[in-house]
Amino acid sequence: MSPPHSEENVPENAPEHCPGTESDQAGKASACAGCPNQNACATAPKGPDPAIPLITARMASVKHKILILSGKGGVGKSSFTSQLAFALAHDEDSEVGVMDVDICGPSIPTIMGLEGEQIHQSNSGWQPVFVQENLGVMSIGFMLPNKDDAVIWRGPKKNGLIKQFLKDVDWGTLDFLLVDTPPGTSDEHLSVASYLKESGIDGAIVITTPQEVALQDVRKEIDFCRKVNIPILGLVENMSGFVCPNCHGESVIFPPTTGGAEALAKEMNIDLLGRIPLDPRIAKSCDMGVSFMDEYPDSPASAAYEAVIDKLQARFQ
Amino acid sequence: MSETNLSGVKHIVLVLSGKGGVGKSSVTTQLALSLVEKGFKCGIMDVDLTGPSIPRMLGLDGHQVHQSSKGWVPVYADSKQNLACMSIGFLLTNKNDSVVWRGPKKTAMIKQFLQDVCWGELDYLLIDTPPGTSDEHIATIENLKEYSPDGAVVVTTPQGVAIADVRKELSFCKKVKLPVLGVVENMSGFVCPHCTECTNIFASGGGEAMAGEYGIEFLGRVPIDPGFTMMVETDGDGSYVNSFEKSNLFPIFKTISSRVVELTPSQ
Numbered sequence: 351m352s353p354p355h356s357e358e359n360v361p362e363n364a365p366e367h368c369p370g371t372e373s374d375q376a377g378k379a380s381a382c383a384g385c386p387n388q389n390a391c392a393t394a395p396k397g398p399d400p401a402i403p404l405i406t407a408r409m410a411s412v413k414h415k416i417l418i419l420s421g422k423g424g425v426g427k428s429s430f431t432s433q434l435a436f437a438l439a440h441d442e443d444s445e446v447g448v449m450d451v452d453i454c455g456p457s458i459p460t461i462m463g464l465e466g467e468q469i470h471q472s473n474s475g476w477q478p479v480f481v482q483e484n485l486g487v488m489s490i491g492f493m494l495p496n497k498d499d500a501v502i503w504r505g506p507k508k509n510g511l512i513k514q515f516l517k518d519v520d521w522g523t524l525d526f527l528l529v530d531t532p533p534g535t536s537d538e539h540l541s542v543a544s545y546l547k548e549s550g551i552d553g554a555i556v557i558t559t560p561q562e563v564a565l566q567d568v569r570k571e572i573d574f575c576r577k578v579n580i581p582i583l584g585l586v587e588n589m590s591g592f593v594c595p596n597c598h599g600e601s602v603i604f605p606p607t608t609g610g611a612e613a614l615a616k617e618m619n620i621d622l623l624g625r626i627p628l629d630p631r632i633a634k635s636c637d638m639g640v641s642f643m644d645e646y647p648d649s650p651a652s653a654a655y656e657a658v659i660d661k662l663q664a665r666f667q
Numbered sequence: 668m669s670e671t672n673l674s675g676v677k678h679i680v681l682v683l684s685g686k687g688g689v690g691k692s693s694v695t696t697q698l699a700l701s702l703v704e705k706g707f708k709c710g711i712m713d714v715d716l717t718g719p720s721i722p723r724m725l726g727l728d729g730h731q732v733h734q735s736s737k738g739w740v741p742v743y744a745d746s747k748q749n750l751a752c753m754s755i756g757f758l759l760t761n762k763n764d765s766v767v768w769r770g771p772k773k774t775a776m777i778k779q780f781l782q783d784v785c786w787g788e789l790d791y792l793l794i795d796t797p798p799g800t801s802d803e804h805i806a807t808i809e810n811l812k813e814y815s816p817d818g819a820v821v822v823t824t825p826q827g828v829a830i831a832d833v834r835k836e837l838s839f840c841k842k843v844k845l846p847v848l849g850v851v852e853n854m855s856g857f858v859c860p861h862c863t864e865c866t867n868i869f870a871s872g873g874g875e876a877m878a879g880e881y882g883i884e885f886l887g888r889v890p891i892d893p894g895f896t897m898m899v900e901t902d903g904d905g906s907y908v909n910s911f912e913k914s915n916l917f918p919i920f921k922t923i924s925s926r927v928v929e930l931t932p933s934q
Binding site: 386387389390421422423424425428453454455457460461497498499500501502503504505506508532533534535536537539540559561562563566567569570571572573574577578592594595596597599601602603604605607608628630633634636637 | 692717720762763798804826827834836837838839860861867891893896
């Protein structure tokens with residue numbers, strides 16, 4: 351069994367004489383018989399995607415597009431994205447948008463206090479749901495009739511929705527569009543990368559926790575970014591230590607057994623933007639849908655967030 | 668039914684969550700080791716293709732798989748061959764390489780994993796899944812249909828944002844008619860080693876409340892144990908497989924695995 355290879359026009363474990371996944375003969379050539387991808391190749395549309403120019407037109411009024419990624423689940427992508435959004439939107443002159451492309455587990459509506467909200471359509475497209483005048487959000491979370499319903503979609507359907515988020519949402523003029531992603535390196539990530547290729551992605555913020563089991567997945571995410579030419583703005587180490595609210599003793603909950611994010615940043619030649627400690631009030635704020643930094647500005651975690659966000663803002667000055 | 672590679676597997680249990688990072692892989696690992704400690708033969712199939720964590724947890728990083736005439740031979744985590752494992756992690760030449768696959772390719776790989784690994788005789792095959800309710804989950808359920816999996820152990824952390832995703836997973840289980848054996852609430856409280864005060868870093872009680880609401884068994888609460896992360900990241904002789912019984916969490920998983928055994932009676 352040959353090792354898996356990333357998606358290219360002729361995948362490494364394709365049958366012999368594979369015509370290439372983008373070819374007119376894809377899925378239809380005799381060599382395609384028996385290939386597990388045959389149906390997908392035969393039914394996928396060929397040629398340039400007509401949606402791309404429409405997406406590029408929408409994105410023309412968006413100054414900076416930033417992805418928040420991790421290979422690993424549960425490291426705090428959504429909590430970081432929302433905190434960054436709240437902080438950027440403090441400047442009333444700054445227009446901020448958050449696009450949640452986690453289709454199966456959309457956390458952004460809850461974390462930003464927008465549970466139960468619905469999307470409205472206008473002549474100019476889908477309207478984002480606004481947290482405040484200069485902070486708009488789009489998520490599948492707003493489209494589910496019952497929030498407990500599972501969204502059991504295969505890749506192509508997820509891609510279709512992401513395309514719509516980019517093509518049909520009337521984001522207006524934005525200074526920042528933050529894209530919150532699910533864990534992994536799959537359809538959602540490939541779709542965002544390919545749909546935004548023409549309009550350009552400013553970069554990705556990669557989130558990790560300190561332990562090797564997380565770093566392993568994050569290395570893969572960094573590899574993905576390099577494969578699809580997404581610049582990496584930097585690495586954030588979340589859940590980096592814990593200060594007991596009772597005795598203020600410090601503990602390490604996710605030990606950086608292989609040097610944590612600092613070592614990974616050096617290894618992969620990327621910036622370590624900062625380290626954010628655990629504070630039980632962060633989870634609480636996420637559940638309540640409020641900005642942790644605004645509620646608890648004296649927390650060491652707030653100071654840590656501020657340091658990271660200041661660094662990022664400086665990049666875009 | 669003709670003889671297949673899954674014919675010798677007595678019980679199939681999926682470990683699911685809607686949410687990422689709640690500890691599916693660590694619960695799968697501890698549950699498997701607990702079952703092995705009870706004398707059962709176990710296998711773990713890791714169908715998280717983009718973020719395979721199981722090899723590291725079993726101290727099997729860097730191992731490779733071999734082919735036999737019957738199919739792929741799983742990697743054994745212990746010398747007595749009571750714990751077998753298969754993961755895409757074993758197939759990567761460089762563990763930093765991303766596996767950037769769209770749905771159809773992931774579906775095809777999972778089908779191969781389920782059909783072509785010669786597990787032999789197993790009491791329990793635990794299937795560790797990635798978060799979500801998408802291609803991997805659909806493919807796993809579809810390919811296991813004829814083997815009637817016993818059910819799913821659903822893992823959550825206590826806070827609302829996790830519970831919200833796990834409710835979706837329960838909805839998925841209902842839709843595909845997969846029985847839910849019970850809920851494990853992970854990262855449930857942290858006892859400060861300096862003052863023994865317990866802090867609920869990720870809130871508290873959400874898992875038990877949800878289980879009650881859905882009429883599902885609450886299998887137990889697993890606290891945060893930094894010792895676990897240290898133990899699980901050690902390779903070789905010191906690996907978790909060999910040190911599991913010294914873990915603070917061992918007694919909890921002894922109870923959880925006993926309950927899982929009770930809930931999966933042999934036909």
